[in-house]
Amino acid sequence: MEMEQATPAVPAAIDKPARKAARAKTLNQGYWKRYGVFYLMMAPALIVLIVNNYIPMAGALIAFKQMTYASPSFIQNFMDSPWVGWGNFKYLFASSDAWVITRNTMAYNAAFIVLNTVIGVAMAIGLNVLRSRAQSKLHQTILFLPYFMSWIILSYLVYAFLNPDIGILNKFILPLFGAQPVDWYSDSKWWPLILPLVNTWKGIGYYAVIFLAAIVGIDNEYYEAAHMDGATKWRQIWTITVPLIRPVIVTMTLLQIGRIFYADFGLFFQVTRNAGALYDKTLVIDTYVYQGFLVSGDIGMSSAAGLYQAVIGFILVLTANLVVRRVSKDDALF
Amino acid sequence: MATSVIRKRKFNANEISTGTNAVINTIFWIYSALCVIPLLIVVAVSLSDEKTVTIEGYNIWPKKFSLGAYDFLLNDWKPIVHSYGVSIFVTVVGTIVALSIMTLYAYPISRRDFKHRGIFSFIVFFTILFNSGLVPFYLTYKQGLHLQNTMLVLMLPMFVQGFFVILIRTFFSGSIPPALIESAKIDGAGELRTFVRIVLPLSLPVLASVGLLCTLNYWNDWFLSLLFINQDGPMSIQFRMYKTLLDIAYLSSNSQAYSAIMQANPNFRMPSETARMAMAVVGIGPIIFIYPFFQRYFIQGLTVGAVKG
Numbered sequence: 001m002e003m004e005q006a007t008p009a010v011p012a013a014i015d016k017p018a019r020k021a022a023r024a025k026t027l028n029q030g031y032w033k034r035y036g037v038f039y040l041m042m043a044p045a046l047i048v049l050i051v052n053n054y055i056p057m058a059g060a061l062i063a064f065k066q067m068t069y070a071s072p073s074f075i076q077n078f079m080d081s082p083w084v085g086w087g088n089f090k091y092l093f094a095s096s097d098a099w100v101i102t103r104n105t106m107a108y109n110a111a112f113i114v115l116n117t118v119i120g121v122a123m124a125i126g127l128n129v130l131r132s133r134a135q136s137k138l139h140q141t142i143l144f145l146p147y148f149m150s151w152i153i154l155s156y157l158v159y160a161f162l163n164p165d166i167g168i169l170n171k172f173i174l175p176l177f178g179a180q181p182v183d184w185y186s187d188s189k190w191w192p193l194i195l196p197l198v199n200t201w202k203g204i205g206y207y208a209v210i211f212l213a214a215i216v217g218i219d220n221e222y223y224e225a226a227h228m229d230g231a232t233k234w235r236q237i238w239t240i241t242v243p244l245i246r247p248v249i250v251t252m253t254l255l256q257i258g259r260i261f262y263a264d265f266g267l268f269f270q271v272t273r274n275a276g277a278l279y280d281k282t283l284v285i286d287t288y289v290y291q292g293f294l295v296s297g298d299i300g301m302s303s304a305a306g307l308y309q310a311v312i313g314f315i316l317v318l319t320a321n322l323v324v325r326r327v328s329k330d331d332a333l334f
Numbered sequence: 335m336a337t338s339v340i341r342k343r344k345f346n347a348n349e350i351s352t353g354t355n356a357v358i359n360t361i362f363w364i365y366s367a368l369c370v371i372p373l374l375i376v377v378a379v380s381l382s383d384e385k386t387v388t389i390e391g392y393n394i395w396p397k398k399f400s401l402g403a404y405d406f407l408l409n410d411w412k413p414i415v416h417s418y419g420v421s422i423f424v425t426v427v428g429t430i431v432a433l434s435i436m437t438l439y440a441y442p443i444s445r446r447d448f449k450h451r452g453i454f455s456f457i458v459f460f461t462i463l464f465n466s467g468l469v470p471f472y473l474t475y476k477q478g479l480h481l482q483n484t485m486l487v488l489m490l491p492m493f494v495q496g497f498f499v500i501l502i503r504t505f506f507s508g509s510i511p512p513a514l515i516e517s518a519k520i521d522g523a524g525e526l527r528t529f530v531r532i533v534l535p536l537s538l539p540v541l542a543s544v545g546l547l548c549t550l551n552y553w554n555d556w557f558l559s560l561l562f563i564n565q566d567g568p569m570s571i572q573f574r575m576y577k578t579l580l581d582i583a584y585l586s587s588n589s590q591a592y593s594a595i596m597q598a599n600p601n602f603r604m605p606s607e608t609a610r611m612a613m614a615v616v617g618i619g620p621i622i623f624i625y626p627f628f629q630r631y632f633i634q635g636l637t638v639g640a641v642k643g
Contacts, residue, residue, distance in 0.1 A: 014375055032546075034525065035448060037526050038445075038448060041439070041441060041442055041529075042438065042442055042454060044439075045435045045436060045438065045458075046439070046454075048435065048493045049494055051479070051490075052459045052494065054494070056462065057470070059466060059471075060466045062469065074478040077477065126362065129350045129358065130358060131350070132359070135362075138366075139363075141626065142369050143366060143369055144633075145369055145622075148625050148632075150556060150572050152617070153575070153614065153621075155576075155579060156579060157373070158374060160372060160379065161375075164605065166387060166390075166391035167391065169388070170391070172393070203366070215631070226575075233348070233354075235382070242340075256354070266556075270576070273535055273579075274538060289468045289469065290468060293468060293469050293472070306466075306467025310464060310465050318463075323481045331612040
């Protein structure tokens with residue numbers, strides 16, 4: 001600094017850009033010396049993200065192409081295939097499939113959201129008010145167990161009940177009520193009941209535990225004050241517990257609404273054993289794309305359905321978040 | 335958070351009445367029973383005599399006890415052991431790699447003084463919001479990378495999961511005091527040294543939780559196998575269970591083994607119903623045993639994830 005002041009005015013004016021550049025260079029060197037390692041740290045995950053997410057995202061444009069399989073290379077095939085504009089989408093929406101899969105996906109997910117939230121909160125409150133901590137903990141452990149099982153295991157468990165010839169329902173439970181055996185895997189009318197039941201059975205432990213964690217975080221003084229004022233336990237639940245865990249309820253619901261256009265592939269594929277006779281009530285966008293692409297080989301229509309799902313899903317998650325932002329900014333996800 | 339779930343509470347006058355307590359407790363006992371009964375049925379069938387099962391149906395208790403199904407599995411144990419090997423390898427290696435590279439990515443984007451943290455956070459966050467769909471994903475792996483029938487294809491797609499990266503980042507930026515990092519800097523420690531020596535040891539809770547969630551995801555995965563693995567590829571235990579439920583012949587590495595048995599002994603009846611359930615027991619086993627030990631960390635991870643950052 002002293003040196004700069006000492007230099008005569010005229011040469012300083014000439015030198016100024018050069019000095020500025022030099023300083024920027026040392027600053028830059030300092031930056032790279034300090035933070036350069038950050039870029040190295042991020043490199044492996046970045047490569048995975050590009051390969052696993054961003055290249056397929058660009059590849060989603062095949063929905064607008066008539067794909068050919070001449071070459072073994074995806075990129076070569078992509079380049080060689082002609083563009084067909086909205087052709088694949090027109091074909092998809094001309095069939096009744098588009099309506100069926102959209103209806104099934106959204107209706108089941110809406111039912112799951114309601115069940116998960118209502119039963120989840122109810123169970124969490126129940127576990128919290130139980131007097132015996134040990135028993136509460138035991139129940140928690142047991143009802144959380146199904147969450148850890150794969151959909152393959154679930155398909156076995158459900159099959160044990162629904163096996164048409166020797167399953168528990170047909171051989172044991174239905175005869176108790178004098179009912180006729182049902183061919184479960186070919187009679188679609190029961191599945192709008194079975195699927196929510198199975199989904200809740202598997203997932204409810206997760207929601208109960210999350211809501212319970214929020215309830216436990218509530219300061220006991222609220223309840224004590226309410227008790228002094230003569231509020232019943234029931235009243236306390238509605239005026240203290242539920243309002244105070246609202247942010248968690250909103251967040252969990254929002255996360256599920258954001259994915260309302262994505263079905264749980266395992267539930268709809270494994271538990272139904274992918275039985276064709278049930279498709280009317282069990283085919284969802286995800287299983288439709290899988291079926292159309294890998295079984296029927298209809299790449300145009302399935303990639304169109306996939307992109308339709310991605311775009312509508314994206315719009316839904318943004319909209320849901322925007323609505324919550326308007327109502328209560330703190331509860332929004334982003 | 336999870337520790338406070340099991341916190342002991344003193345009795346006070348504000349607790350629910352004895353009657354209400356009994357009702358709620360009974361409901362929970364019934365529900366708990368409903369959670370366990372399906373598993374008991376599978377175990378009971380696997381321990382039953384095949385002939386009795388095919389005539390009288392599944393039951394919650396073996397009407398005629400028999401180890402025939404397990405005997406049958408032991409006859410041809412190699413494919414099952416091999417599948418266990420595949421599952422264990424994919425789970426262990428996958429989890430270690432995934433946890434490492436996600437942590438390495440999450441740290442820089444948690445640092446407020448890192449100039450590009452916004453863009454790199456967005457790169458990972460956007461993958462949660464938008465997803466390319468199955469077809470381009472499949473074609474990238476199959477025709478772009480030619481990874482079908484490899485172990486790598488069972489691991490790579492789950493190496494970086496946006497949600498977990500955000501979870502780790504939130505922990506870093508919320509629970510590691512910036513002053514601590516600053517003081518390490520003043521002491522002359524480089525970024526990498528600060529990260530390994532100071533940040534990582536303080537982050538064990540979140541690393542344990544994410545690691546266990548990854549373990550569960552890898553162990554329970556069958557979808558990637560469904561997409562990319564055929565008879566020639568590595569068959570995980572989940573995938574073998576799936577194939578077995580469809581076709582009992584998948585218990586074995588090849589169905590020729592069965593033709594050989596049948597030729598040697600024409601009266602041999604394959605215990606297909608009970609063997610199938612025995613296969614399920616073999617697949618469920620490890621989860622049931624490991625579950626109680628890890629449950630607490632899982633709960634910790636899940637509840638951390640529910641709190642947005």
